[in-house]
Amino acid sequence: MSRFHLTWDKGVGLFLIFTILLGTFSSEYFATTSNLTFIIRDVAEIAIIALAMAYLIIAGEIDLSVASMLSLSSATIGFLYRAEVPFEMAMLGGLLAGLLAGLFNGFLVTVLGLPSLAVTIATLALYRGMCWILLGNKPVNQLPSEWVNLGYSQIPGTFLPWTVIPVVVLAAASWFVLHGTRFGRWVFAIGVNPQAAEFSGIPVRKVKLLLFAFTGFMSGIAGVIYTLRFASASPDGAVGYELGVIAAVLFGGVSIAGGVGTLWGVIAAVLSLGVIRSALQLVDFSANALLVVSGGLLLISVISPKVTDYVRSQRSKASTTKLTRRNERVKP
Amino acid sequence: MSLIRNLLRARELPVFAALLIVMGGTSLAVPHFFSAKVALDLFLGVAVIAILAAAQTFVIVMRHIDLSVGSTVGFSAFLIGDAYSKGLGLGTGMFLAIGLGVLVGALNGFLVGYLKLPSLVVTLASLYIVRGIFNEYATGQTIIESEVPPEINWLGLNRLFGVPYLFLVGLAIVIIAGFVMKRMRAGRDLYAIGSNPQAAELAGIPVARRVFFAFVTTGGITGLAGAVLLGRFNSANPNSGLGLELLVVAACVVGGVTIAGGAGTVYGAFIGAILLQGITLSIGALGIPQFWQQAVNGSLIIGAIALDRYLSTRVKRTSIMGSKNE
Numbered sequence: 001m002s003r004f005h006l007t008w009d010k011g012v013g014l015f016l017i018f019t020i021l022l023g024t025f026s027s028e029y030f031a032t033t034s035n036l037t038f039i040i041r042d043v044a045e046i047a048i049i050a051l052a053m054a055y056l057i058i059a060g061e062i063d064l065s066v067a068s069m070l071s072l073s074s075a076t077i078g079f080l081y082r083a084e085v086p087f088e089m090a091m092l093g094g095l096l097a098g099l100l101a102g103l104f105n106g107f108l109v110t111v112l113g114l115p116s117l118a119v120t121i122a123t124l125a126l127y128r129g130m131c132w133i134l135l136g137n138k139p140v141n142q143l144p145s146e147w148v149n150l151g152y153s154q155i156p157g158t159f160l161p162w163t164v165i166p167v168v169v170l171a172a173a174s175w176f177v178l179h180g181t182r183f184g185r186w187v188f189a190i191g192v193n194p195q196a197a198e199f200s201g202i203p204v205r206k207v208k209l210l211l212f213a214f215t216g217f218m219s220g221i222a223g224v225i226y227t228l229r230f231a232s233a234s235p236d237g238a239v240g241y242e243l244g245v246i247a248a249v250l251f252g253g254v255s256i257a258g259g260v261g262t263l264w265g266v267i268a269a270v271l272s273l274g275v276i277r278s279a280l281q282l283v284d285f286s287a288n289a290l291l292v293v294s295g296g297l298l299l300i301s302v303i304s305p306k307v308t309d310y311v312r313s314q315r316s317k318a319s320t321t322k323l324t325r326r327n328e329r330v331k332p
Numbered sequence: 333m334s335l336i337r338n339l340l341r342a343r344e345l346p347v348f349a350a351l352l353i354v355m356g357g358t359s360l361a362v363p364h365f366f367s368a369k370v371a372l373d374l375f376l377g378v379a380v381i382a383i384l385a386a387a388q389t390f391v392i393v394m395r396h397i398d399l400s401v402g403s404t405v406g407f408s409a410f411l412i413g414d415a416y417s418k419g420l421g422l423g424t425g426m427f428l429a430i431g432l433g434v435l436v437g438a439l440n441g442f443l444v445g446y447l448k449l450p451s452l453v454v455t456l457a458s459l460y461i462v463r464g465i466f467n468e469y470a471t472g473q474t475i476i477e478s479e480v481p482p483e484i485n486w487l488g489l490n491r492l493f494g495v496p497y498l499f500l501v502g503l504a505i506v507i508i509a510g511f512v513m514k515r516m517r518a519g520r521d522l523y524a525i526g527s528n529p530q531a532a533e534l535a536g537i538p539v540a541r542r543v544f545f546a547f548v549t550t551g552g553i554t555g556l557a558g559a560v561l562l563g564r565f566n567s568a569n570p571n572s573g574l575g576l577e578l579l580v581v582a583a584c585v586v587g588g589v590t591i592a593g594g595a596g597t598v599y600g601a602f603i604g605a606i607l608l609q610g611i612t613l614s615i616g617a618l619g620i621p622q623f624w625q626q627a628v629n630g631s632l633i634i635g636a637i638a639l640d641r642y643l644s645t646r647v648k649r650t651s652i653m654g655s656k657n658e
Contacts, residue, residue, distance in 0.1 A: 112638055113641060119634065121578050122633035124630070126634065129626030132623035133623050288468040292468075295457040295458065296461065299461075302453050
């Protein structure tokens, strides 16, 4: 008889359903199509970057520069467009800027062997500084209206915003690669034990380089969407997004120690945080409550595995077999 | 002889050299760079970051990190002004500010030290929670100059031989923290924990207790730094201290405090903080647009990490060769 085994990511899924129900009961405006459109549009950038961040954290690395890369992509678009480059080419330039920024992070971590936490704090400042150099303090606002319309109009005949297409496509592709291919298994193997992965023939450094480049590219895509959504390219966009992305990924059940996590959990976490934000706004709670709730959820997501471990070890003490507890690696 | 050798091997040497080059180079290019005004800007600007970097060193040396300092320092600054404006006086305000820091530190320390939770996640959570409670409490209000206790106001405006008192407060904290880390047993234990947590445990160091109290100390100093932040700007608002945590970690890393733990000193972090502030001033003096400042800072941090990595691998290589006979 197969029992339903409650894992953290399924728990987050249930939590998402719970938050939707809570939102529906707390405000009559919650379950309206215009509010659902708002929620999806609101979480799009964080969702896209969180997909890539999940890969990185599962592989035992981290990237704090994602918000700056998003902004660098946006600033590049603005800079090129101001220099009278066609807008389509400018958007390609934005994607390229994200990709190059991610590659540079990967170069510093995999080729020079520097710790990713420290390096990406540095590139967080560097890429943000490049935004200021590119645009100065003058945002670019006169973007072509046919593109800007995509940022806030819906797919004809539905309530879904256009941004839902890249989000769903990227989520499906990321899910398939992580959970359905050999490359995905490599990512987990590297996160569990990089030395063992190296000895079993996995090109650890190449995989990590690719993951950093991927994160930069996804931040670049998020930058394009961000630019269209706000119809503006400014040097100070999306400041502090990196912590929101990391909070969503960790709440989604990805372990900061590496080697553990599912993309379903991450997507459910991003959505439930978006739903909570919307519900809190509708019942006139301040944005501050959301900060406290995000922090609380983050704490719960790291405490609860400890609690289940403890319960299990108490149970195994009662039984005759002696269970050696997993020696957990603690990382900052 | 051994003194010179020790000096040359000091981890603080590269960052100190960089500081001299930046300040020296700027004063060569801009003859009147070293003026009283620049010195004042440097001293005032560096005080808060220097204190927070000294506090952060306790934590980073143990291979942990505390991201919650930006929220705590802002809330502390606000509490001091808020208590004073409600007629509670400076003493109560300081008690509340340091109490808040100790409380946040104790929460972080308990979760990281005793429950063995990852410090990055725990302190990211407390960053959010403290900022959220702070903003809810502040309800968009601003502490204006008339609500700042006059003693703190005085610290920010007056100088001893041209050195602002705020900087001297920071310097005193750095020296005390440096003494604890260099000479006291508890401080040395933090290095042992950061070098190898398992070995430290086996060597009989009470790792959990040390981690707990290191976080409490960091929190307490952060609460105290709230007073300095308030004195620096003579105001506080719900955005005070926002994003300061990354600047503080950057100052530590530039100053040779290794993110991998086990190495680095409070003085290094202090020089790192001065270097970051000095570069800001140099950029202004050299007439480079301010827009370049962040990019220069970022490149500098990358350079510092790379240099640190190079030096540490060099040391390791010699130690392996040295132990050839064993």
